[in-house]
Amino acid sequence: MMSKTSKELLEQFRIQCKARGLSITPQRTAIYEALIGSEDHPRTEDIYNRVKAAFPDMSIDTVYRTLCLFAEIGFVRLVEGYGEAKRYDPDMECHHHFRCMRCGRILDFKEPRFDALEVPQQFKQTCAVSSIKVVLEGVCEQCLQKSVEP
Amino acid sequence: MMSKTSKELLEQFRIQCKARGLSITPQRTAIYEALIGSEDHPRTEDIYNRVKAAFPDMSIDTVYRTLCLFAEIGFVRLVEGYGEAKRYDPDMECHHHFRCMRCGRILDFKEPRFDALEVPQQFKQTCAVSSIKVVLEGVCEQCLQKSVEP
DNA sequence: TTACTATATAAGAATGATTCTTGTTCAGCA
DNA sequence: TGCTGAACAAGAATCATTCTTATATAGTAA
Numbered sequence: 001m002m003s004k005t006s007k008e009l010l011e012q013f014r015i016q017c018k019a020r021g022l023s024i025t026p027q028r029t030a031i032y033e034a035l036i037g038s039e040d041h042p043r044t045e046d047i048y049n050r051v052k053a054a055f056p057d058m059s060i061d062t063v064y065r066t067l068c069l070f071a072e073i074g075f076v077r078l079v080e081g082y083g084e085a086k087r088y089d090p091d092m093e094c095h096h097h098f099r100c101m102r103c104g105r106i107l108d109f110k111e112p113r114f115d116a117l118e119v120p121q122q123f124k125q126t127c128a129v130s131s132i133k134v135v136l137e138g139v140c141e142q143c144l145q146k147s148v149e150p
Numbered sequence: 151m152m153s154k155t156s157k158e159l160l161e162q163f164r165i166q167c168k169a170r171g172l173s174i175t176p177q178r179t180a181i182y183e184a185l186i187g188s189e190d191h192p193r194t195e196d197i198y199n200r201v202k203a204a205f206p207d208m209s210i211d212t213v214y215r216t217l218c219l220f221a222e223i224g225f226v227r228l229v230e231g232y233g234e235a236k237r238y239d240p241d242m243e244c245h246h247h248f249r250c251m252r253c254g255r256i257l258d259f260k261e262p263r264f265d266a267l268e269v270p271q272q273f274k275q276t277c278a279v280s281s282i283k284v285v286l287e288g289v290c291e292q293c294l295q296k297s298v299e300p
Numbered sequence: 301t302t303a304c305t306a307t308a309t310a311a312g313a314a315t316g317a318t319t320c321t322t323g324t325t326c327a328g329c330a
Numbered sequence: 331t332g333c334t335g336a337a338c339a340a341g342a343a344t345c346a347t348t349c350t351t352a353t354a355t356a357g358t359a360a
Contacts, residue, residue, distance in 0.1 A: 078232045078233065079232075080230040080231065080232060080285060081230065081231060081232065081233055082228050082229075082230060082231065082236065083228065083231055083233075083234070083235060083236030083237075084233070085233060086232065086233030087233075098273055098277065098279070100277075101280070109270060109272065109273075111270050113267075114267070117263075117264070117284060119286065120259060120261050122259065123248055123257075123259075123286060123288070126290075126291040126294075127248065127250075127288050127289060127290050127291055127294065128288045128289045128294060129248070129286050129287070129288035130251070130287055130288045130289075131285075131286070131287040131288070132284065132285075132286050132287075133284070133285055133287075134267060134282065134283070134284055134285075135230060135281075135282075135283055135284075135285050136269065136273060136279050136281070136282050137279070137280055137281040137282075137283075138273070138277050138278045138279035138280045138281070139277060139278045139280075140276075140277050141276040141277055144276075144277065144278060
């Protein structure tokens with residue numbers, strides 16, 4: 001999924017932190033590593049659980065703060081959702097989402113035709129548009145099967 | 151914004167309720183009316199506040215339950231968001247959203263070119279896709295101005 | 301109209317996600 | 331190597347939402 005190796009990403013992470021005057025702490029590094037190893041659009045608590053093995057007494061508040069910070073400075077993206085817990089996406093390249101409205105699963109997909117969409121004139125002139133993406137809503141394969149079986 | 155009059159919508163609301171065996175209570179009617187009069191993608195609490203004038207002792211739990219029910223049966227849509235409180239959209243016609251990542255404002259827009267997007271083959275075959283829409287993220291006009299002024 | 305019953309509601313407790321507060325620790329620099 | 335502001339841990343507090351329970355009422359059947 002990632003086009004850069006995790007080594008390259010980590011190096012970039014360090015450079016970006018320094019450039020912004022942010023301390024490179026073991027916690028932040030661990031959280032960043034957990035993120036780039038995730039393909040499931042994890043919630044804060046998921047990252048917390050993955051990091052806890054190495055940092056048994058990390059506070060979940062640190063994970064909340066750090067993910068929020070990472071989203072602000074562009075290390076990850078906050079995923080569009082429907083009012084449940086926030087989820088993050090480490091893939092910063094242009095891509096799109098299918099969201100299962102039953103189980104919450106998010107599937108990434110690439111679609112060159114969608115990447116080429118142009119921002120409508122009305123927003124181009126007045127707003128700063130940073131992203132344009134397509135969101136599919138529906139029911140995923142697994143959930144469809146479940147509703148047939150039982 | 152609405153293509154149907156609120157009278158037509160209310161009539162449709164009653165018919166749909168009956169068809170589904172749902173009681174037509176004053177609370178539900180008031181919540182529905184508040185919804186179709188809203189163009190700001192209100193949160194549950196917003197609707198609660200708007201309805202409270204007429205129903206001083208309505209429970210906010212009723213608003214939560216009712217909005218959830220309305221979304222399930224297709225009277226309104228749950229709007230894609232970023233982990234804050236759920237927001238609802240009474241416009242059931244195909245349209246798209248611009249979301250200000252600073253103030254949370256959501257702007258509706260119509261764009262025929264976006265309405266014609268086709269669901270990628272991979273999802274067509276395996277999932278039930280109920281909606282395909284374009285989401286713009288960025289900073290709105292008002293917020294851009296604010297960041298210049300002070 | 302009236303009585304009945306399942307559904308809907310109000311009130312408040314409970315839960316889950318997130319943020320805040322406070323005192324402590326540590327990364328990065330002098 | 332010591333200093334200082336930034337970062338952290340712990341737990342309290344807050345906000346959104348759901349659950350529980352007892353009561354009220356919409357729709358129906360008599």
